[in-house]
Amino acid sequence: MKNNTTDKAVLAKVFDLMNDWILESQNPDTPVIDYHKPEELQKILKLNISPEGANIDEILVEIQKYLKYAVKTGHPAYLNQLFGGFNFPAFLGELVTALTNTSMYTYEVAPVATLMEKALMEKMIGYTGWKSGTGSLLTGGSNTNMVAMLLARNVKFDGSKMNGIPSGVRPAVLVSERSHFSMLKGANTIGIGQNAVIKVPVDENGRMRGTAVQNAFNKAVADGYTPFILCTTAGTTETGSFDAINEVSDFAQTNNLWHHVDGSWGGSSIISKKYQHLFLGLEKADSFSWNPHKLMNIPLICSALLVKGNNVMREEIQSYDSDYIYHSNDNSDYDLGPASLQCGRRVDSLKLWLAWKFYGDEGYAKRIEHLYDLAGYCTTYVENHDDLELLFPTQSLNVNFRFRTPEGIDVDAFNEALRYKLIETGDAMVNYCILPKGLSIRLVLLNPDLTQEDLDRFYNRFLNAAYLLLKQWQKPVVKVNSL
Numbered sequence: 001m002k003n004n005t006t007d008k009a010v011l012a013k014v015f016d017l018m019n020d021w022i023l024e025s026q027n028p029d030t031p032v033i034d035y036h037k038p039e040e041l042q043k044i045l046k047l048n049i050s051p052e053g054a055n056i057d058e059i060l061v062e063i064q065k066y067l068k069y070a071v072k073t074g075h076p077a078y079l080n081q082l083f084g085g086f087n088f089p090a091f092l093g094e095l096v097t098a099l100t101n102t103s104m105y106t107y108e109v110a111p112v113a114t115l116m117e118k119a120l121m122e123k124m125i126g127y128t129g130w131k132s133g134t135g136s137l138l139t140g141g142s143n144t145n146m147v148a149m150l151l152a153r154n155v156k157f158d159g160s161k162m163n164g165i166p167s168g169v170r171p172a173v174l175v176s177e178r179s180h181f182s183m184l185k186g187a188n189t190i191g192i193g194q195n196a197v198i199k200v201p202v203d204e205n206g207r208m209r210g211t212a213v214q215n216a217f218n219k220a221v222a223d224g225y226t227p228f229i230l231c232t233t234a235g236t237t238e239t240g241s242f243d244a245i246n247e248v249s250d251f252a253q254t255n256n257l258w259h260h261v262d263g264s265w266g267g268s269s270i271i272s273k274k275y276q277h278l279f280l281g282l283e284k285a286d287s288f289s290w291n292p293h294k295l296m297n298i299p300l301i302c303s304a305l306l307v308k309g310n311n312v313m314r315e316e317i318q319s320y321d322s323d324y325i326y327h328s329n330d331n332s333d334y335d336l337g338p339a340s341l342q343c344g345r346r347v348d349s350l351k352l353w354l355a356w357k358f359y360g361d362e363g364y365a366k367r368i369e370h371l372y373d374l375a376g377y378c379t380t381y382v383e384n385h386d387d388l389e390l391l392f393p394t395q396s397l398n399v400n401f402r403f404r405t406p407e408g409i410d411v412d413a414f415n416e417a418l419r420y421k422l423i424e425t426g427d428a429m430v431n432y433c434i435l436p437k438g439l440s441i442r443l444v445l446l447n448p449d450l451t452q453e454d455l456d457r458f459y460n461r462f463l464n465a466a467y468l469l470l471k472q473w474q475k476p477v478v479k480v481n482s483l
């Protein structure tokens with residue numbers, strides 16, 4: 001049996017390692033990743049677990065290795081995905097959360113975290129314009145979308161909580177063609193099937209508009225479907241577009257559709273008065289996904305589902321054979337578990353509460369506004385550079401562009417290869433997506449510590465890598481597989 005007592009010296013060492021890693025992550029001259037192919041990394045890591053175990057010094061070595069090869073998602077050259085940045089108060093909250101290891105089902109085992117989550121949900125609902133609402137922190141934006149669909153299904157098809165979907169009905173979900181893939185997963189999970197997700201075409205700015213929704217709805221009905229939920233996106237994954245929430249809210253109300261707004265990516269913009277106009281019509285919607293682990297830089301996972309009204313979540317989710325855990329007493333009204341699909345649920349409230357307390361509404365609004373300014377800066381940079389091409393009009397915090405290639409070089413294949421070069425060298429991490437014009441480098445602004453100099457540095461590295469790659473480009477023209 002191993003001795004499990006803590007060792008202050010080891011703890012101090014781990015804190016030192018973490019501190020070094022944070023400093024390295026903030027230093028633009030360190031690589032954003034020490035990249036190795038999976039087979040190589042596997043050899044380096046030696047991941048076998050021996051029967052006799054290891055001592056704590058060996059554990060420290062493993063932690064060092066983990067940190068060495070981890071992607072520095074708070075690094076100024078990390079522009080890759082819809083999460084990242086380093087949020088110190090939230091990080092402290094995450095540490096304390098792990099330390100106190102508890103579950104969110106009852107007030108009894110998580111008194112402070114429960115009250116914090118309730119306070120946060122109330123605060124977030126305050127931005128929606130609803131008279132009342134409830135919310136819950138779930139395991140990611142995808143799951144918030146899925147649970148919104150489930151609630152809509154149960155509300156719109158009476159009895160389906162207990163008996164499933166009534167026979168003879170073909171429920172359908174209306175979403176923008178640029179909505180997140182979690183809509184498909186959600187439809188699969190709630191038992192209506194992915195084919196029941198009807199994709200509504202978007203306009204030239206990637207926005208779903210009222211007329212297109214009307215047409216898609218009419219067609220779905222003519223095809224024998226019963227649409228029951230309309231999902232708009234507040235910040236699409238690829239182009240950061242905001243659907244015309246107000247226009248389609250009215251349509252949803254008139255046609256008895258649940259209206260869910262997926263603000264997983266752009267939702268936090270609502271904190272800034274300057275960008276609240278993007279959410280016009282949210283007050284008429286039924287539910288809202290808001291992912292603080294994206295634009296508020298809270299460590300993964302931190303995702304809220306907010307639902308209009310007082311009891312919908314609890315009524316449509318709760319099951320009744322749970323008296324081994326939920327007891328009637330003076331604090332049971334505070335239990336959050338009945339309104340959750342999970343039993344054990346980690347504490348995601350502390351880190352968000354601490355960060356929000358630290359920055360305040362104004363601090364967060366400034367952070368977010370700074371990011372919108374930087375998106376404008378990047379857009380202008382691309383527009384003013386002869387070798388770069390903007391692939392989509394910038395809508396919010398996603399800047400889509402590519403390197404222009406000379407005649408005879410496949411522009412998609414080149415840009416894809418260029419992106420991998422940047423990762424291999426550790427110069428930058430930036431992702432790509434496929435847009436109507438082709439493969440697009442998608443630069444995401446979400447780290448509020450970024451400066452214009454950081455972005456200049458990124459573009460310099462991007463261009464230098466492109467010029468170098470051009471010299472080496474001798475491959476025959478091949479189309480990228482994923483296109």
Ligand SMILES: Cc1ncc(COP(=O)(O)O)c(C=O)c1O
Pocket residue numbers: 082139140141142143145179180182233235236237262263264265291303
């Ligand atoms: C618009 C949108 N919705 C939902 C999600 C899913 O969020 P999560 O990654 O937290 O599951 C994403 C993720 O990028 C997203 O961009």
